[in-house]
Amino acid sequence: ILNVEQSPQSLHVQEGDSTNFTCSFPSSNFYALHWYRWETAKSPEALFVMTLNGDEKKKGRISATLNTKEGYSYLYIKGSQPEDSATYLCAPGPDTGRRALTFGSGTRLQVQP
Amino acid sequence: DVKVTQSSRYLVKRTGEKVFLECVQDMDHENMFWYRQDPGLGLRLIYFSYDVKMKEKGDIPEGYSVSREKKERFSLILESASTNQTSMYLCASSLTIQPQHFGDGTRLSIL
Numbered sequence: 122i123l124n125v126e127q128s129p130q131s132l133h134v135q136e137g138d139s140t141n142f143t144c145s146f147p148s149s150n151f152y153a154l155h156w157y158r159w160e161t162a163k164s165p166e167a168l169f170v171m172t173l174n175g176d177e178k179k180k181g182r183i184s185a186t187l188n189t190k191e192g193y194s195y196l197y198i199k200g201s202q203p204e205d206s207a208t209y210l211c212a213p214g215p216d217t218g219r220r221a222l223t224f225g226s227g228t229r230l231q232v233q234p
Numbered sequence: 235d236v237k238v239t240q241s242s243r244y245l246v247k248r249t250g251e252k253v254f255l256e257c258v259q260d261m262d263h264e265n266m267f268w269y270r271q272d273p274g275l276g277l278r279l280i281y282f283s284y285d286v287k288m289k290e291k292g293d294i295p296e297g298y299s300v301s302r303e304k305k306e307r308f309s310l311i312l313e314s315a316s317t318n319q320t321s322m323y324l325c326a327s328s329l330t331i332q333p334q335h336f337g338d339g340t341r342l343s344i345l
Binding site: 166221 | 276
């Protein structure tokens with residue numbers, strides 16, 4: 122089982138604050154890194170799939186960067202809004218040893234109006 | 235639009251019962267997955283399948299089995315339900331390396 126760590130576990134910010142979280146994963150045998158957003162009472166929704174070292178993806182106010190050599194990815198939210206409140210999951214994989222993703226335990230973001 | 239459908243949103247069963255959770259996808263995806271989600275533990279992979287009749291154990295397969303007789307359908311079976319299998323169960327499907335598409339989940343309670 123891959124060791125995937127996300128930090129912080131939870132985060133409370135005020136509306137308008139910018140924030141970022143970290144996903145750490147083993148750098149060997151890297152294939153791809155997925156980010157998902159999971160809102161309460163909904164199903165997880167894919168944000169990004171990143172494959173190249175140095176890759177940067179953006180979707181509205183959310184962006185992510187990837188460092189495959191050192192095994193981490195950052196997710197940034199600029200000007201947080203209450204609708205950004207969700208759990209953000211990262212998942213590396215698949216790789217040659219395992220065809221499935223391994224999900225981290227997530228960062229739970231709460232944005233106060 | 236992509237659609238992954240789980241047969242029940244809520245399910246209540248008794249210990250010792252055989253329980254079937256059904257998942258159907260309409261996207262011709264080769265990969266299908268079953269996860270369970272428990273507070274503080276994130277999404278844990280139970281089983282996955284990368285082709286019809288093919289299956290691989292995930293991280294927590296004990297007490298579960300799966301069936302994939304047709305490409306669009308992936309069933310999770312609790313052979314003899316126990317209270318520690320009370321959880322939220324999520325099904326997902328994908329093409330290789332592409333994002334996974336999730337169903338709405340089944341909240342299963344074992345009494």
